[in-house]
Amino acid sequence: MKVSILGHGVVGKGVWEMLQANSGYTVRTVLVKKGEKTEDFMTESFDDVLVDDSELVIECMGGIDPAFEFTSKCLEAGKSLITSNKALVAAHGIDLMNIANRKGVSFIFSAACGGAIPILQNLLRARKTDSIIWAGGILNGTTNFILDSMDCKGTSFDDALAEAKRLGYAEANPTADISGMDTMRKVMLISMVAYDILPNFDYNIEGIESVSAADFEVARSLGCTIRLVGKCGLSDSGRLYAYVEPVVCSMAEAYYSIHSNTNLAQYTGKNAGLMSFMGQGAGRYPTASAILRDVTSVAEGQKQMLSPKCLVGFACNSSKECEHKYFVRTDAESMKALSSKIETEKVVCEKDGLVFAITKAVTVKDMHDAAAEVRRKGANIFFAAAKEA
C-alpha cells in the first residue's frame, strides 16, 4: 500500500519509522513545514501529496486549520484517511465521514483516543452485539502524571507540570490538558463511536487547575487519591450524558492504581460487564503503533468508525445516572452559600479558613453549576466526585 504522511513531528516521525520497518507499505510523500525539507521523500507543498499516487494519507499535523482543509481534500481526491487528531475529529469527524462515504474510501481515527489503547475499535465491535452502558476513564496522561506526582511525591502543581513538559508528556501549551478539554474531546470520540451521538458544547468539564496539596492531604486522610476522569453513557431515558471531572477514589477503585502518565479506558457492556484497557495513552511509538493498527484495518477493508446516523446531541447531565456525592473544598462563607443548594453529608475537616466536606448525592449538572456560581463571586473551590469517600 502506498502511503503519504502529513506532519513530521512526534507522531509523524514514529509512523514513518514504523512504516519503513513493515514490508508491504511504501511511503510516497511526507509533508513538512517550510524550511524543514531534508530528504527527497519530503515536501513543503501540500499539493504534492494531493497529486501523488498514495492510496492512504495519515494526518499527524494536529490542530484544525489547515488539517481539516487538507484531510477533506485528500478524501475528495479518493485517498483513504487515518488521523490521530482528536481536535479535528471532535470538530469535523461527521463532515469527514460524509466525504469518505461519498467517495467510498476509509476514514479511521482510533489513535485519536487513548494512544496505544484499543478502546475505540473495541467499542465499535462490542456495540454490534451488546449495549454500552457507559464508557470513559482516565484519558489524559499529562493530568494523571501531575496528580500522581502531587500525591506520591509531594510535588507542587507547577513543578509537576514542568516535569511533564520536560519528559515530553505535556504540550508547550498544556491548557487543553489541564482544563479537561483534551479529555472531553476523547469522550466526544467515544460517544460518537459507542452511541452515534456527538455531545455538543452544553456539557460539564472540570479540569485540575484548582487542585492543591491540601486537597491531596485531606483525600489521603480518607484513604483516597485524586484522578481526572471523563465519562459518557446513556441514561434510563436513553439520553446521553457526558462530562469530565476530578474523582476522589479509594484503593478499591481501579483509578487509584493508575500511576504516572498511564491511561485507563473502560466501558461497561450490558452483557460483557466492566472491560478495562490500561496502557500508554500518548507518546511517539505508542501512538504510531495505534496508527499502524489502523493502517492494517484499512488494508483489510475497514471503511468507517462512524455511522451515517451519527448526529450532534445535547448532553443531559441532570439524569440519575449522573448523581453522586462530591468532595468539596472552599472557604467557610462559600461553603455556607453552597450548602443552601447542595446538602452537606459531613464536614471532613476545617483548616486555614478552608472547609473540606462531602456532599450528599447531587447531579453532575447541579454540582458544576454551583461551583461556577462560587467562582463567579470570586472565591476558589475544588470539587471531585466522591463515590466511596
Ligand SMILES: NC(=O)c1ccc[n+]([C@@H]2O[C@H](COP(=O)([O-])OP(=O)(O)OC[C@H]3O[C@@H](n4cnc5c(N)ncnc54)[C@H](OP(=O)(O)O)[C@@H]3O)[C@@H](O)[C@H]2O)c1
Ligand atoms: N504526541 C502524542 O503523544 C499524541 C498522542 C495521540 C494523539 N496525538 C495527536 O497527533 C497529532 C500530532 O501530534 P504530535 O505530538 O506529533 O505534534 P507535533 O510534534 O507538534 O507534530 C506536528 C508536526 O506537524 C507539523 N505541521 C503542522 N502544521 C503543518 C502544515 N501546515 N504543514 C506541514 N507541517 C505541519 C508541525 O510543524 P511545526 O512544529 O513546525 O509547527 C510538526 O512538525 C495531534 O493531533 C495530536 O493531538 C499526539
